[in-house]
Amino acid sequence: xxxxxxxxxxxxxxxxxxxxxxxxxxxxxxxxxxxxxxxxxxxxxxxxxxxxxxxxxxxxxxxxxxxxxxxxxxxxxxxxxxxxxxxxxxxxxxxxxxxxxxxxxxxxxxxxxxxxxxxxxxxxxxxxxxxxxxxxxxxxxxxxxxxxxxxxxxxxxxxxxxxxxxxxxxxxxxxxxxxxxxxxxxxxxxxxxxxxxxxxxxxxxxxxxxxxxxxxxxxxxxxxxxxxxxxxxxxxxxxxxxxxxxxxxxxxxxxxxxxxxxxxxxxxxxxxxxxxxxxxxxxxxxxxxxxxxxxxxxxxxxxxxxxxxxxxxxxxxxxxxxxxxxxxxxxxxxxxxxxxxxxxxxxxxxxxxxxxxxxxxxxxxxxxxxxxxxxxxxxxxxxxxxxxxxxxxxxxxxxxxxxxxxxxxxxxxxxxxxxxxxxxxxxxxxxxxxxxxxxxxxxxxxxx
Amino acid sequence: xxxxxxxxxxxxxxxxxxxxxxxxxxxxxxxxxxxxxxxxxxxxxxxxxxxxxxxxxxxxxxxxxxxxxxxxxxxxxxxxxxxxxxxxxxxxxxxxxxxxxxxxxxxxxxxxxxxxxxxxxxxxxxxxxxxxxxxxxxxxxxxxxxxxxxxxxxxxxxxxxxxxxxxxxxxxxxxxxxxxxxxxxxxxxxxxxxxxxxxxxxxxxxxxxxxxxxxxxxxxxxxxxxxxxxxxxxxxxxxxxxxxxxxxxxxxxxxxxxxxxxxxxxxxxxxxxxxxxxxxxxxxxxxxxxxxxxxxxxxxxxxxxxxxxxxxxxxxxxxxxxxxxxxxxx
Numbered sequence: 003x004x005x006x007x008x009x010x011x012x013x014x015x016x017x018x019x020x021x022x023x024x025x026x027x028x029x030x031x032x033x034x035x036x037x038x039x040x041x042x043x044x045x046x047x048x049x050x051x052x053x054x055x056x057x058x059x060x061x062x063x064x065x066x067x068x069x070x071x072x073x074x075x076x077x078x079x080x081x082x083x084x085x086x087x088x089x090x091x092x093x094x095x096x097x098x099x100x101x102x103x104x105x106x107x108x109x110x111x112x113x114x115x116x117x118x119x120x121x122x123x124x125x126x127x128x129x130x131x132x133x134x135x136x137x138x139x140x141x142x143x144x145x146x147x148x149x150x151x152x153x154x155x156x157x158x159x160x161x162x163x164x165x166x167x168x169x170x171x172x173x174x175x176x177x178x179x180x181x182x183x184x185x186x187x188x189x190x191x192x193x194x195x196x197x198x199x200x201x202x203x204x205x206x207x208x209x210x211x212x213x214x215x216x217x218x219x220x221x222x223x224x225x226x227x228x229x230x231x232x233x234x235x236x237x238x239x240x241x242x243x244x245x246x247x248x249x250x251x252x253x254x255x256x257x258x259x260x261x262x263x264x265x266x267x268x269x270x271x272x273x274x275x276x277x278x279x280x281x282x283x284x285x286x287x288x289x290x291x292x293x294x295x296x297x298x299x300x301x302x303x304x305x306x307x308x309x310x311x312x313x314x315x316x317x318x319x320x321x322x323x324x325x326x327x328x329x330x331x332x333x334x335x336x337x338x339x340x341x342x343x344x345x346x347x348x349x350x351x352x353x354x355x356x357x358x359x360x361x362x363x364x365x366x367x368x369x370x371x372x373x374x375x376x377x378x379x380x381x382x383x384x385x386x387x388x389x390x391x392x393x394x395x396x397x398x399x400x401x402x403x404x405x406x407x408x409x410x411x412x413x414x415x416x417x418x419x420x421x422x423x424x425x426x427x428x429x430x431x432x433x434x435x436x437x438x439x440x441x442x443x444x445x446x447x448x449x450x
Numbered sequence: 451x452x453x454x455x456x457x458x459x460x461x462x463x464x465x466x467x468x469x470x471x472x473x474x475x476x477x478x479x480x481x482x483x484x485x486x487x488x489x490x491x492x493x494x495x496x497x498x499x500x501x502x503x504x505x506x507x508x509x510x511x512x513x514x515x516x517x518x519x520x521x522x523x524x525x526x527x528x529x530x531x532x533x534x535x536x537x538x539x540x541x542x543x544x545x546x547x548x549x550x551x552x553x554x555x556x557x558x559x560x561x562x563x564x565x566x567x568x569x570x571x572x573x574x575x576x577x578x579x580x581x582x583x584x585x586x587x588x589x590x591x592x593x594x595x596x597x598x599x600x601x602x603x604x605x606x607x608x609x610x611x612x613x614x615x616x617x618x619x620x621x622x623x624x625x626x627x628x629x630x631x632x633x634x635x636x637x638x639x640x641x642x643x644x645x646x647x648x649x650x651x652x653x654x655x656x657x658x659x660x661x662x663x664x665x666x667x668x669x670x671x672x673x674x675x676x677x678x679x680x681x682x683x684x685x686x687x688x689x690x691x692x693x694x695x696x697x698x699x700x701x702x703x704x705x706x707x708x709x710x711x712x713x714x715x716x717x718x719x720x721x722x723x724x725x726x727x728x729x730x731x732x733x734x735x736x737x738x739x740x741x742x743x744x745x746x747x748x749x750x751x752x753x754x755x756x757x758x759x760x761x762x763x764x765x766x767x768x769x770x771x772x773x774x775x776x777x778x779x780x
Contacts, residue, residue: 084562101571191542265754383550435535
């Protein structure tokens, strides 16, 4: 939430002041309304004073005696960004201070457990949602016991990161191809593309929710993709085409798209809420070892389905009449128009296709991470990096770019804290702009 | 429903230090977007850098004036770093990179690995005591009459804030009416033509980005002084979009546009917020439909919609003449 600066003491003083100045209930209500406005903004301060924490004591029992476990790293995070890290002391105690009440994820780093100690239930290495009330010092327990932990080899870790990278890359490629195609045929960088990604994931939530239609996710994805594709066609026809007809410049159109992005995101937040939601199906799938590398089936499915879909899109662009027309319009709109191609129809089809692909990408992103109202914004940087890497307006290049960005982002966690992994996308973006702005597969041309 | 109270919240917000900060930042954005045609979607990052420049310097034991210099300098430096890879390329590349950079800077500042310096999610507090020590007004005395009262503390912030706004406007007016400013406007109208006249287009754009960024850095510092709290989540992309509405509403590429747009925006924004808060509390069916937090979201939806409508139907804003200030038209 954007916060307009304010501070509570002033509001309070203001309150007392107004009461003194005119002792009517009107003044009081003015004050209260002012405080109400200010109170929201002052939340971080107020929360800080209350001092919420998450903590606990790590120990295990040997013959009835409690043995504290020292030197274990525990990380508390919220919405994917780390709040703090604690290392258990000689008594096994650890504590992390929190910015305020809310839901937090608590993760124990199993590699820091001393030799001979292991979690009695390996699934409990991560507590995905620990809710903390105002002022609460919340205690969480990691059940430990004697045993041997299978050490994670570098090979397995690299393999797992590669799979994670391919999975993320497939998602990015699906969403980014549409962004690039829209740019190709209309020269618009559509900042609201991110919201198409979110919308796909969010609509699928309603179709599969137990208090909704309760469909399996595979089935719920179908209407979600169709609805978002229709929405894409709708905005192409009733928003972007009239604006183009009026002769609005591309720069102005980009400002319109960023306004649309912001409005859509707020509407989604209003209806869907601010908390992350997971799909009912395929949560917490156990990994299977393939060639010594742990792989989660849903990740493999994401990769396989994405590659098939991307292959079909490539074939569509290469062989079908409308697909080749799309490439022709992207190449040279005037020439395409003069050779008898119905450019408006091509643009229309592009909008529908782009939105549908974005929705599918969103569902995969939601499946593997979680569904939030701002997931599109979180992935937007990666989309841009993929598009610039592949070359704005290209299709095949962007598919490749998506995978490169996905793998780079996941591999970057070898050096970067995982909350910052998407910054690796920015590095790619800047390096490409400095050295090869036309993209990996783009033809050399002047774009300055 | 008491319309008087809604009006009062709007008016208090409009003249307050927050609006001064917004107007100041909008003046910087106007120099970039309105006069140079730079589509800076990461403007809030300059404010963040300015604020953290002060916070970190003071926390490290430096005096406040040094912190302000560091903050403004760091914001200008951000403009340099952001501009070098992007400003030679087409406008969309700059737009893409600016929004990406703003988000990454916020995430880095927020991350636990940066916490020893930036305070992470806890931010930085207690850095502005020197500023309030200079307050010539009595901090707790009330000024004004009727329901329109403010404390001496706020009055001090207002005086400083609006003085900075006025100085920035005079400074930008001086710049724009100089030969330098005429080249800038020529670049906005036709980059290739300006380039063929022998002007170093890249250097001019870079300078405009840095100067606009430094002004935004100062605005970020004003926000931080007002709150006595620098928190990464206060610098989200939403602020950038609000600034765009202000600049376009007042008239992009006009001297007084950002001030007019900023004041009008604040009035509408805060009175709308107060209106929805009261509707939520007093009208039964709205109260059942929306929680207070949800009612607070409606103003953000309106910001997005207004930005779209303004850009589509009146891109020259209130003060602009049609034909001038229609950014990017060629």
